[in-house]
Amino acid sequence: MAIEEKEIKVVGMHCNSCVNAVQLSLTDVDGIEDAKADLDSGITKIKLDSDKVSDADIEEAVEEAGFSVE
Numbered sequence: 001m002a003i004e005e006k007e008i009k010v011v012g013m014h015c016n017s018c019v020n021a022v023q024l025s026l027t028d029v030d031g032i033e034d035a036k037a038d039l040d041s042g043i044t045k046i047k048l049d050s051d052k053v054s055d056a057d058i059e060e061a062v063e064e065a066g067f068s069v070e
């Protein structure tokens with residue numbers, strides 16, 4: 001277990017439903033404990049277990065919600 005905080009930039013969010021969709025999709029990933037996305041900046045803070053979650057997992061979850069990582 002290696003809990004870590006990571007920051008990514010999500011592109012394409014335009015309202016609070018988008019923010020929720022991104023956050024839900026991320027916290028759905030096994031090993032991601034928390035995700036907080038900021039609507040204006042796109043900056044998304046993720047608390048994760050780096051033994052379980054790779055950058056590719058994060059990108060995949062964001063893309064599943066319909067957005068992309070910059």
Ligand SMILES: [Cu+2]
Pocket residue numbers: 013014015016017018019
């Ligand atoms: Cu929206």
